[in-house]
Amino acid sequence: MLESIYVGMSGLMGYSHGLRVIANNTANLNTPGFKGASLQFADMFYANSDGSGSEAFGRDQLGYGLTTYSTSLNFKQGELRQTGNDLDLAVDGQGLFVLRNAEGELHYTRAGQFEFNGDGVLVNRADNSEVMSADGTGNFTRIDLNTQRINAAKATTSIAFQGNLPSTTANAQTVSNIVAIDALGGEHTLSLSLTRTDQKWAVKVLDGTTTVGSGTLEFADGKPTAATSKLKIEYKPAGQAAMPLEFDFSGEVRSFASGDISTLAVTRQDGYKLGALSSATFDSTGTLVLAYTNQQSVKGQRIALARFDTPDAVEAVGDNQFKSTDETAWHTGVADGLAFGTISSGVIELSNVDLSQQFSDLVIMQRGYQASSQIVSTANEMLQELFSMKSK
Known part of the structure; x- marks a missing residue:
């Protein structure tokens, strides 16, 4: 009966973890770029009932309950929604934006909510991480407007x-x-x-x-x-x-x-006057397009994108960001309409959480938790009855 209590407790712990995953998914229903997770369940180890090792009449295997493994991230693309902000970007495809934080660490995100800070550097609005550009040689550089705020005059020819x-x-x-x-x-x-x-x-x-x-x-x-x-x-x-x-x-x-x-x-x-920067946006290839007051436009750096071979190489770190757990499973490039997808401006990707599925899973977790609780209660009552018999 003590083993039964332990088995019931393992169920309570497992379903409690499952409930926490569902709660986190549901809480982030409206979080841009959020990727829902699911908890992996498994049965625990088994033991023989009599310990004799005899197989003449078969062998009883008694389980020790429920265990949980890692959570699995679902990278299915979420809905793309218009925002009207030219620096809100979304990837239509498998790519993720590459960010570099103040400590120099590279993180990845699907939540392209960016802005140019006071220094003219493109950063993530959530934590001011710098948005990376691909320089064509495999190196990352930040996207900087400091040398591009003015468009020099051109003499008429x-x-x-x-x-x-x-x-x-x-x-x-x-x-x-x-x-x-x-x-x-x-x-x-x-x-x-x-x-x-x-x-x-x-x-x-x-x-x-x-x-x-x-x-x-x-x-x-x-x-x-x-x-x-x-x-x-x-x-x-x-x-x-x-x-x-x-x-x-x-x-x-x-x-x-x-x-x-x-x-x-x-x-x-074909000549034009000196022009000041009037707007900055990105085209479908992730190329920075700068417009000036002299009616000229100039193309600048391209946003870097990354993708992974397996979700096992990805770990969520908060702030709608992920980090790599296996660098060999990651690849970097630019928006190409193929492996990395294309970039849409004035759009953000919403959470991919399916609320109806979460509610269905919630009912299952609740029933499992109630059943495990009932097992613990029943085993406890049986123990109390046993102690009562002994006292008599």
């Missing part, structure tokens, strides 16, 4: 046009408000003056009233000839070095009879 120069007019045509940007980001407003002679146009480039360049634009069958379709000049803004400029008429410029008014206008110019 080409100005393209489109429109029609009327082939029947004798009037000079003017294209005004042509903006050229110098290497320091300064704007200069130029204009074109065009005078027709047959199928040729004499072209002057003016800075105010000063001619800074000239050339000829010739048409054949209404289209600019290859030899004259691009006018190249050296433009020297006041107090600055000369900058080469190309006026490109080769695209959509035509010369047909259509009255006396030119529709020639600028379609693009």
Whole structure:
């Protein structure tokens, strides 16, 4: 009967542990990136009932109750939910984000709730761990904005046009408000003056009233000839070095009879001013995309991802993070749409806990605990009855 009490107690302890696992799963129902766990149960060792070792009539094996082993993590992907925050990231696939804490330890997470701190470093909002980038050589580096907050100005080198120069007019045509940007980001407003002679146009480039360049634009069958379709000049803004400029008429410029008014206008110019960083986000490959106030965008570092061969190489450490227990079972890379998956911006992965399954397991644990408790109570009553018989 003492053995029966011990067996019952092992059941109470085992189901108590199982209840704790279920409680932890349920408590983290809304924890981003949380992975539910299940407890592994097993029967304990056995012994012969009489100790004689005789097998003539078979052998009674009496068990010593219930034992529990490790918990098993379920890495099934949770639901992806929109947040509207560009730095909330989720992996659609098997990859995990790689974090480095203040002690230099590498941890892994599916909860991509990140932000740039005051130093311009991308960190995990929960514990300020640095989010790692893959540098292409297998090394991890942090993602840092300090050298990318400003987008330097770029001098204009080409100005393209489109429109029609009327082939029947004798009037000079003017294209005004042509903006050229110098290497320091300064704007200069130029204009074109065009005078027709047959199928040729004499072209002057003016800075105010000063001619800074000239050339000829010739048409054949209404289209600019290859030899004259691009006018190249050296433009020297006041107090600055000369900058080469190309006026490109080769695209959509035509010369047909259509009255006396030119529709020639600028379609693009390739220079831009100094720009300040306006936003930072990540694309599906985990590449940092920086947008600036000068309408330019630049691609930066790529977020590193990791994956494992077996859940036995993973241990939960809290804060929605995991660590490796076997480095040989882990692999690192970047979002590739295959082994590591893709990255979604403005999205987080929710917990993968199935509440209905947890409630079903809870009922089973409760019944097992009640049954084990009843065994202990019954064995105790039998012992008391035995002691009572002896006292008589």
